[in-house]
Amino acid sequence: MGAADRFHGVLLRGALLRGLTRLATMVLLVAATAVGAVRVMAAEPIKIGFSMSLTGPLAPNGKQVLVAIEIWREEINAKGGLLGRPVEFVYYDDQGNAANVPAIYTKLLDVDKVDLTIGPYATNMIAPAIPLLMQHNMATIGMLGVAVNSEFHYPKYFSMIAAGPRPKLAFSEGFFAVAMAQNPKPRTVAIVGADAEFAKASTDGARENARAAGLQIVYDRSYPPDTIGIVRATQEVGLKPKIFGGNMVGFLATPFKLQLGPLLNGMISTADTFIPAPSFSFPGVHDLLKKYQARAGSQGVDPLGYNYAPYGYAALQVLGQAVEGTKGLNQDGIADYGHTHSFETVVGTIAFGPDGEWTKPRVLVSQFQNIRGNDLDQFRDMTKQVVVWPEEYKSGSLIYPFTAARK
Numbered sequence: 001m002g003a004a005d006r007f008h009g010v011l012l013r014g015a016l017l018r019g020l021t022r023l024a025t026m027v028l029l030v031a032a033t034a035v036g037a038v039r040v041m042a043a044e045p046i047k048i049g050f051s052m053s054l055t056g057p058l059a060p061n062g063k064q065v066l067v068a069i070e071i072w073r074e075e076i077n078a079k080g081g082l083l084g085r086p087v088e089f090v091y092y093d094d095q096g097n098a099a100n101v102p103a104i105y106t107k108l109l110d111v112d113k114v115d116l117t118i119g120p121y122a123t124n125m126i127a128p129a130i131p132l133l134m135q136h137n138m139a140t141i142g143m144l145g146v147a148v149n150s151e152f153h154y155p156k157y158f159s160m161i162a163a164g165p166r167p168k169l170a171f172s173e174g175f176f177a178v179a180m181a182q183n184p185k186p187r188t189v190a191i192v193g194a195d196a197e198f199a200k201a202s203t204d205g206a207r208e209n210a211r212a213a214g215l216q217i218v219y220d221r222s223y224p225p226d227t228i229g230i231v232r233a234t235q236e237v238g239l240k241p242k243i244f245g246g247n248m249v250g251f252l253a254t255p256f257k258l259q260l261g262p263l264l265n266g267m268i269s270t271a272d273t274f275i276p277a278p279s280f281s282f283p284g285v286h287d288l289l290k291k292y293q294a295r296a297g298s299q300g301v302d303p304l305g306y307n308y309a310p311y312g313y314a315a316l317q318v319l320g321q322a323v324e325g326t327k328g329l330n331q332d333g334i335a336d337y338g339h340t341h342s343f344e345t346v347v348g349t350i351a352f353g354p355d356g357e358w359t360k361p362r363v364l365v366s367q368f369q370n371i372r373g374n375d376l377d378q379f380r381d382m383t384k385q386v387v388v389w390p391e392e393y394k395s396g397s398l399i400y401p402f403t404a405a406r407k
Helices: 003-042 059-078 098-111 123-135 167-179 197-212 227-237 254-264 285-299 309-326 331-340
Strands: 046-052 087-093 140-143 157-160 188-194 216-223 244-246 267-269 343-345 348-350 365-368 385-389
Touching (some): 046 059, 046 098, 046 309, 059 285, 059 309, 087 098, 098 123, 123 140, 123 197, 140 309, 167 197, 167 244, 167 365, 167 385, 188 197, 197 216, 309 331
Parallel strands (some): 046 087, 188 216
Antiparallel strands (some): 267 365, 343 348
């Protein structure tokens, strides 16, 4: 073979090697594409479905919950999601109307095929959702509902509210404990409750606690939900009871507090389950509230979010920890995990009892005192809303009787 032939042979071998290299590269690309497809399939979102009151009478509170859980979703996805998959929300506005809830959860489960459910928010909305969830064997964490599972006893229901194992009694227990510790003790009680599931559960408990305290019930009626209307009416008629207030959820919304201003003085609230105080400084809660309050103005929600944002966020923390703890989406496994483990959340350590209620209650009794004007800053801490019960969270003393606090 001559020099030219040898040179040509080298060129041929070089071309062959380059061809083989390109072929190998193509094979690698095909293999990489196949691996990429597997990864895409593995990273298909985990869909969490729920209804939320974004319009209607419950919207001021439902919007707070939504902002908080969106913060959780963003944070968990930034960390890689759940089970290595991103989290996606599928939700619809129930308009604060219980009649809308069954259709929403039917769509979520049968059409949207969500992997997990939470909610709904509020007692009135949760109650009609449970039968649908039971039919589909789905676990859920109801948000801020009182004693919803006391009739169903559904083992896959969990409650994100600090009412404890006796929720009907919890929201008036402290009220009567404080009242009966005063001198002179009250002897009679009037019970007025909104015509709604949440209020019915609360007034049922109030009757039982009143009788246990030896008080005579002299008035017992229901009314259309209207916290602001009730407070204004007491002022207009000159009501002068020894102690006045109760589980009035309107007190939890900062805009309502701003509307009422000094009319709140002397009023007792048993609806609060979170306060911005050192005794409630749980891991992560200050960061959450900081993020929430930074978004509040642009999203048109309560500027402080103290009672709703932490509990909405905590509900997703519980669900996320149960999913990671069971390493899957099996509803039976998630429910079993919920009943056998405690959870670290922004509202503290939570454990759930048989009906999904917290094993330990943490309902506060507070009194509005010395409110001047209608500015926001006086509601940023608890100096104008003094915790008077239980002892471990107490920040001040009750002004008694009610008329003394109105001066």
